[in-house]
Amino acid sequence: MAEEKWVVMVTAQTPTNIAVIKYWGKRDEVRILPINDSISVTLDPNHLCTLTTVAVSPSFDRDRMWLNGKEISLSGSRYQNCLREIRIRGNAVEDKEKGIKIEKKDWEKMHLHIASHNNFPTAAGLASSAAGFACLVFSLAKLMNVDEDASQLSAIARQGSGSACRSLFGGFVKWNMGNKEDGSDSVAVQLADDKHWDDLVIIVAVVSSREKEMSSTSGMCESVETSLLLQHRVKEVVPLRVLQMEEAIKNQDFTSFTKLTCADSNQFHAVCMDTSPPIFYMNDTSHRIISLVEKWNRSVGTPEIAYTFDAGPNAVLIAKNRKVAVELLQGLLYCFPLKADTDMKSYVLGDISIVKDAGLEGELPQGIKDKIGSQDQKGEVSYFICSRPGRGPVVLQDQTQALLHPQTGLPK
Ligand SMILES: Nc1ncnc2c1ncn2[C@@H]1O[C@H](COP(=O)(O)OP(=O)(O)OP(=O)(O)O)[C@@H](O)[C@H]1O
Numbered sequence: 374m375a376e377e378k379w380v381v382m383v384t385a386q387t388p389t390n391i392a393v394i395k396y397w398g399k400r401d402e403v404r405i406l407p408i409n410d411s412i413s414v415t416l417d418p419n420h421l422c423t424l425t426t427v428a429v430s431p432s433f434d435r436d437r438m439w440l441n442g443k444e445i446s447l448s449g450s451r452y453q454n455c456l457r458e459i460r461i462r463g464n465a466v467e468d469k470e471k472g473i474k475i476e477k478k479d480w481e482k483m484h485l486h487i488a489s490h491n492n493f494p495t496a497a498g499l500a501s502s503a504a505g506f507a508c509l510v511f512s513l514a515k516l517m518n519v520d521e522d523a524s525q526l527s528a529i530a531r532q533g534s535g536s537a538c539r540s541l542f543g544g545f546v547k548w549n550m551g552n553k554e555d556g557s558d559s560v561a562v563q564l565a566d567d568k569h570w571d572d573l574v575i576i577v578a579v580v581s582s583r584e585k586e587m588s589s590t591s592g593m594c595e596s597v598e599t600s601l602l603l604q605h606r607v608k609e610v611v612p613l614r615v616l617q618m619e620e621a622i623k624n625q626d627f628t629s630f631t632k633l634t635c636a637d638s639n640q641f642h643a644v645c646m647d648t649s650p651p652i653f654y655m656n657d658t659s660h661r662i663i664s665l666v667e668k669w670n671r672s673v674g675t676p677e678i679a680y681t682f683d684a685g686p687n688a689v690l691i692a693k694n695r696k697v698a699v700e701l702l703q704g705l706l707y708c709f710p711l712k713a714d715t716d717m718k719s720y721v722l723g724d725i726s727i728v729k730d731a732g733l734e735g736e737l738p739q740g741i742k743d744k745i746g747s748q749d750q751k752g753e754v755s756y757f758i759c760s761r762p763g764r765g766p767v768v769l770q771d772q773t774q775a776l777l778h779p780q781t782g783l784p785k
C-alpha cells in the first residue's frame with residue numbers, strides 16, 4: 374500500500390449555532406457531559422460557517438491539520454478523542470474505477486490531512502469551535518463511510534466542544550444532557566428544521582472588546598465549583614424553561630420565545646457574576662444594546678426582538694420578521710454609526726439586502742427614534758452580520774471548493 378499515491382477527499386460545510394437556552398457547566402470534563410439540556414438556533418451557513426476538507430492517502434505519514442491556512446497541532450485531547458471515535462466507526466470504502474480499496478481495519482493506521490477555514494473570525498466569541506468540530510466530525514464520517522445518524526455523530530462532535538453537537542442539525546436543536554455515564558445518550562436532536570420558522574432574522578453585533586476573556590471551558594468549570602445560582606438554575610429553572618421553549622418554537626410564539634431567550638441569557642450572565650471570582654463577559658456596549666431592545670419591546674407592547682449573549686460581549690439579536698429587522702438595523706446604525714474610515718460593505722456583512730431595504734440615507738424616522746429611546750451613551754460595534762435560521766451540514770460536490778490539493782493532499 375505504501376507505493377500507492379491516490380488521495381481520497383471529502384469537503385463539507387457546517388453552520389455555527391447560538392444557544393437560546395444556554396449550556397453552562399459540565400458533569401464530566403473529559404467526555405464533555407453537561408449539567409443541563411440546552412436549545413439553539415442554527416445560523417445560515419451562507420453567513421457564518423466552517424468549510425473543512427479531509428483527505429486520506431497511503432502516502433501520508435502522519436495526521437496533520439491546517440486551520441485558516443496555518444498548520445496546528447492535533448495532539449490536544451479534544452482532537453484526539455474525535456479522531457479516535459470516528460476511526461472506530463469507519464467502514465470499507467471502494468472506488469473500482471480508480472482502483473482504490475480501503476478496508477474497515479485500515480482506518481486505524483491510515484493517516485489524515487485536514488484543512489479547515491472559518492468564514493468569520495476564529496476564537497472571537499462567534500462559536501468557531503462549534504462549527505469547527507461539527508464540520509470535522511461530519512466530513513470525516515463521510516470520508517470513512519460511517520453509518521451513523523446525525524444524533525450519533527453529535528455525540529462525537531460533543532467531545533470536541535460541547536456546543537458543537539448542536540451544529541450537526543439545521544433549524545432549532547436540542548442537546549439532551551442524557552444521564553448515562555458513558556455519554557451515549559448526551560446527543561443533539563432536531564426540534565424543527567430551518568423552514569419551520571423562517572420569518573426570523575438574526576443580526577449579530579460584533580462588539581469590540583479590549584480585554585481577553587476567560588474561555589467558556591474554564592469559565593463554566595469555575596461556575597460549577599463556586600456558583601450557588603448555577604445549582605438553582607440547573608435544578609429549578611432550566612427543566613421548565615426547556616419545555617416552554619420547545620412549545621414556543623413549535624407554535625412560533627415569538628412573545629414566549631423572546632421572554633425565555635432574554636431571561637436565559639440574563640441568568641447565564643448572572644451565574645457568571647455569581648462565580649468566584651466573578652466573570653464579566655458583557656461590556657458597556659452589550660448593556661447598551663440590551664437596554665435598547667428592552668425599550669423597543671416595551672414601547673411596542675408585544676416583543677419584537679430577542680437578545681442573547683454567549684461568553685463574550687457580542688449581541689445576537691433575533692427579530693420577529695424582516696420588517697422589524699430592517700427597522701432594527703436602522704436603529705442600530707443610528708446608535709452605532711459607521712466611522713469615517715469604514716464603508717458600509719465592511720460594516721454590515723451577511724444578508725446585505727436588509728441594508729438596501731433599510732435605505733440608510735437621511736434622518737432616522739421618528740417612529741424608530743421613539744422605540745430606541747434616548748441613546749446618548751458611547752459604545753463600539755466592530756461590525757454587524759445579518760443572518761437567519763439555516764440548514765445543517767452538507768457535503769460540497771464541487772471539487773474546486775476543496776481546501777486540499779487533489780493530487781498531493783496538501784493545502785492549496
Ligand atoms: N474550523 C475549525 N476546525 C477545527 N477546530 C476549530 C475550528 N475553528 C476553531 N476550532 C477550535 O476551536 C478553538 C476556538 O474555540 P474558542 O471556544 O476559544 O473560540 P470560539 O468558539 O470562536 O468562541 P466562543 O466559544 O467564545 O464562542 C480553536 O483554537 C480551535 O481549537
Ligand SMILES: C[C@@](O)(CCOP(=O)(O)OP(=O)(O)O)CC(=O)O
Pocket residue numbers: 391392394395396397405411502533534535536537589590591683684
Ligand atoms: C456560553 C455558551 O456558548 C457556552 C459554550 O461552551 P463551549 O461549547 O465552547 O464549551 P466546551 O464544551 O468546554 O468546548 C453557551 C452555549 O453555547 O450553549
